[in-house]
Every structure is written in C-alpha cells, then in structure tokens.
Amino acid sequence: MLTAAVALLTLVPMVCVQSQQIGTNVPETHPPLTVQSCTNTGGCQSQQQSIVLDANWRWLHNNGGFTNCYTGNTWNTTLCPNPTACAQNCALDGADYAGTYGITTSGDTLSLNFVTQSAQKNVGSRVSLLADESHYQVFKLKNKELAFDVDVSQLPCGVNGALYFSQMPADGGLSQFPNNKAGAKFGTGYCDAQCPHDLKFINGQANVIGWTPSTSDPNSGAGQAGSCCAEMDIWEANSNAAAFTPHPCLASTQTRCTSPLQCGDGDNRGNGLCDKDGCDFNSFRMGDQSFLGPGKIVDTKQKFTVVTQFLTSDNTTTGKLKEIRRLYVQDGKVIQNSKTNIPGMATFDSVTDDFCSAQKTAFGDTNSFATHGGLSAMSSSFDKGMVLVMSIWDDHEANMLWLDSAFPTSEPASAPGVARGACATDSGVPANVESQSPGANVTFSNIKFGDIGSTFMR
C-alpha cells in the first residue's frame, strides 16, 4: 500500500505515568475481537483476542504530564531535541477507541469509521490483532488460508479499507529497543513495504531528524527515517476496486532505513529495501471490469467473504510459497477469482511469479517484484510470521488513483495497466473525501484462518 495518512491528536488532557514511555491519562483498553482458527478435521474454534490502535495515532505527551510532544504535524523541540531524548521524554497514551477514533468492535466484527469528530478531528486509523495484551498475533500462513467478511458499501472513491499482513516484531520492538517501553500494548513497531517516513518513532527513536510537516495533511509529516518490512496486502479496497498484492523486501526483518536509496524514495522507488510496487492482482486492472463493484458479480453493495489461499510447492507448511489464490463467497455461492484478459498476456487467475512477470511485461512496468525476490522472498517472510493489520485511510500522495481510477494520470486510460477502477481521475482528493464522506466506514468480520478449505462454506 502507499503510505497511510496519519491523524493525530491534540487531546484534551485529563492523570499520568510514563519513549515511547507509557502514558496513563487515558486507560488503554483493547477492544475485544473474536477470531476463529480452523482445521479440516476439527472445524473452527473461536478465540477471544483483541485489537490495538497503532502508536502513530496516539496522544504523545511529556512523561508524567500533559504537554504535547507533538501537535498537529510538528514536534515540541524542547521535549524532542533529538531522537533519543524525545523517546525518553515522551509517553504514548491510551486511546478512546470509539470516541476519538471511530473504532468499534462487537463479537467478531470490527468497524473503522473514516472521519471522527470529537474535541479534534481524527482521520482514519490503523489497528493490529493482538494475541495477548503485549504481543501481536504472528500468523504463519503457508499452506493455509484466511477468510473474512467485508462490507465495503460505505467506502467511496479515494478511501481504502485495508486488511493486510506486515512483518512487524511480535512485541512491537519492546525487547530490542530499550527506549521503547510501550511495545505492542500501545501499537508500536509498525512497518510496511512503503518504508513509511510518517512514523513518529522507529526502533525506539523519534523520527525528528529532517521532519517535514506535510503540506496537505495537518496531522502528518515525514522524517528522515522509514520503517521497512515485507507486506502482504490481502485486501486494499473500496466499493469500486480491490487488489491483493505481495510486497517482498530484501531486509529479512523490520528495518529502519535512513537514506533515500534504502528507503526507496523518489527515483529510487524500484531499488530500495522493499518492493513498493508489489505484484498486484486487481480484477479491473487485469481486464475484467464487470467483476467487482456495485451490482457486479462480486456486489460491493452487500457484504461478502474474501478467501485467500497460500499454496506451497509441496502442499505442506514447510514448502515454498508458490501461489496466492483468491475466492469470494456471496449469497451462499463461491465465486472464483476473475481471469486475466490482457492482450498479449497468457491467462491467470492467481498470483504466481509467472503471473507477475507476465503482468509487468504486458504493462511495461519494471519487475521490481522479481528483483526483490518474488514469492520466494515472501515465503521467507511467511516463515518468520506476519502481523494482521486493518486500516481505513485516504491518500495524500496519489489520491488512491493507483487503486480505483486511471493511474498514472499522465498516460491514457486505454494504455495497458492504467485503468484500475471506475473512479474519476479527479476523485480521491483527501480534503474532498473528508468533507463529502466523513461517515465512510468499513466493517471486517468473521475472521478465520486455518487449513486450505477449512474456513468457508462450512
């Protein structure tokens, strides 16, 4: 995915503790979420787990007090004169999930609201699934599948309701980085294949060096450092388009990048630690414009189930990842993924290394997926395990046109690979979607994972 827009937070103060030290002005109570683990022989077992709000959205204030360390999109330079002092002086506080961020859970259902107005305006959010109070659940999905229900009917052009895996450290970096006292309990340790520069803390250090406030996002900025790791986008979507996309990295674990080359900034896009482009399967882009959308074969006006299967070379959990397959279930019917229909390209209905190279050739794109190790590199990340992340966001860099419209806008929509969804090329401007569709929301429910064939139609 592209870099998520981050909203924060000048909270009205309310009492305290402690780099990401720990703040206690607002109690941190993780919203519960039931998920199911399934086997072909034993069926599905419910597990009561919980979610945690990413650290980047949280109120950050002086240790033991109420003075903001970060306000709008700027740092308090007294509290944050350098990365280490800032991490020692500042505390991440608990979150009012529903009231401040529009995040609610009930049973197996999570809803994320787009714009939430309380004492301040919050835009979007990002949460991760916890295994316990201080660790993310680490998924190992080779020769397994993941299913969930999604309602994208309230997601317009320009808003992305995403469910994906990032190779984050299970404890949020707590054990590795002494200045990170908050850990996964407070949603630390985020990384993805865009090596995001908008994170306030990376590896126990504040990202204050070179921090530049965003010109369009009053809550976000970019520091010199980025946080890179492999990412498996299961679902990046709104009511007009959807994509699933593996993004391998040359870095074998979460890695703090500090140079434009490592981070893959600008012209270095294809040469950074991570494959920013990834290898996307978007049915509309791959030539079936009738497949997914309002009233289409997969009808985005109604809830449906998304199943993703991670097949290995020998059908065991130790074999190499060789194919990522997609199925949908709606109205009790299994819907096979669309088939590609691109002139000059063989037909595919799943992501394999062959699909990726054929797609890149057909679209005239550099195959940075292959140069970052392709599915074999993804396979190594799957061996280490990935953390489940869900988010809702708008896009201050590219108006989400890469997902739901024609992109790049410098090329005709008829050029191979340019058309990705039915949205207009002038859609998705954050200021417009935030004012016109503040009530946009996404609901993820019924998350199940387990043996191939065990999670759906049972």
Ligand SMILES: *[C@@H]1O[C@H](CO)[C@@H](O)[C@H](O)[C@H]1NC(C)=O
């Ligand atoms: C920055 O922090 C210092 C030290 O706590 C404080 O005195 C000052 O008021 C803060 N500045 C702002 C703008 O909040």
Ligand SMILES: *[C@@H]1O[C@H](CO)[C@@H](O)[C@H](O)[C@H]1NC(C)=O
């Ligand atoms: C793996 O399973 C698939 C589908 O059931 C089958 O077609 C394939 O032959 C199997 N491969 C191996 C190596 O057993």
Ligand SMILES: *[C@@H]1O[C@H](CO)[C@@H](O)[C@H](O)[C@H]1NC(C)=O
């Ligand atoms: C999502 O938006 C719809 C339409 O505005 C609204 O009816 C529904 O209550 C919203 N859901 C949540 C969880 O906010």
